Amino acid sequence: MPQEVRGVVSLAQGKPVAVETIVIPDPGPGEAVVQVQACGVCHTDLHYREGGINDEFPFLLGHEAAGIVESVGEGVVNVAPGDYVILNWRAVCGQCRACSKGKPQYCFDTHNATQKMTLASGQELSPALGIGAFAEKTLVAAGQCTKVNPRVKPQVAGLLGCGVMAGIGAAINTGGVGRGDSVAVIGCGGVGDAAIAGAELAGASTIVAVDRDPRKLDQAREFGATHVVDAREADVVEAIRSHTGGFGADVVIDAVGRPETWKQAFEARDLAGTVVLVGVPTPDMMAPELPLIEYFGRGGALKSSWYGDCLPSRDFPALVDLHLQGRLPLEKFVTEEISLDAVEDAFEKMHRGDVLRSVVVL
Incomplete structure (x- = not known):
């Protein structure tokens, strides 16, 4: 009934x-x-x-x-x-x-x-x-x-x-973060912090967290960020490069989903690096204009992450086990x-x- x-x-x-x-x-x-x-x-x-x-x-x-x-x-x-x-x-x-x-x-x-x-x-x-x-x-x-x-x-x-899987998956499944990689995450809410946790889990050596709220930057350190950037005070692209040997990060994750943060992610990645968009834009937002040679010259990949590209039957039990082991x-x-x-x-x-x-x- x-x-x-x-x-x-x-x-x-x-x-x-x-x-x-x-x-x-x-x-x-x-x-x-x-x-x-x-x-x-x-x-x-x-x-x-x-x-x-x-x-x-x-x-x-x-x-x-x-x-x-x-x-x-x-x-x-x-x-x-x-x-x-x-x-x-x-x-x-x-x-x-x-x-x-x-x-x-x-x-x-x-x-x-x-x-x-x-x-x-x-x-x-x-x-x-x-x-x-x-x-x-x-x-x-x-x-x-x-x-x-x-x-x-x-x-x-x-x-x-939802949110934690989206962030972890953006790093591991979509971004393919691996041992020794450098990663930058723009936006340190729940999804961004999960992306940081995912990058650490995958063995990233450098994880740069970017946000405008000092409270969120403090939280980002708890999830594994090795460096933090206050976007109110620093040039985000230059700051990420300064923490990655001057080259830019191997993987940059935009967990905000705005034209300006996507452009920062694009410009803050290393040659042949990967940009992952996991923050959800609104329908009225337009991609920033960039010379086409910039897309060609930087190489690499520009990806969107849908639900962290997860397969629930595979990923949920595995992440629960990692949590129970004290690793997540x-x-x-x-x-x-x-x-x-x-x-x-x-x-x-x-x-x-x-x-x-x-x-x-x-």
């Missing part, structure tokens, strides 16, 4: 979120109902509230989540009731042209639950990134559930569902634990730069 639970909903663009009664249907074929244990407050949720993703209000927010599978629908074989899972928004289809080429991390046809969760009135909800996990329970496609070691706390496990400090990303009723306040703290991650604990 359908269940009623509490969930955080954005009813209209730019308006404060509200805790509403959500109706969760029984799982249909290929679906699962998950009891959410924890869910991080990501900037993408705020983008949904502000209408920056689309206008399909009302939204059931939340997507960086971990929890326990409660029930599954017909044909589900990858998870079973009682499994401890991280939710992901890349449910690999296995049949699209990317999957057919053996590149499921780029799956072009990822899927969500077929049925809709609703408000008590019957109005259909749009779940953020197909997940909607600021709720006591949520309905997802079974492929959005990735089993991991149950020893990891849900407060940190769920963060791999996921706990450092959690600034505070809050209730469902405090999500709107968490958005305000995010605006002010007061938190790295607020995590809803249920």
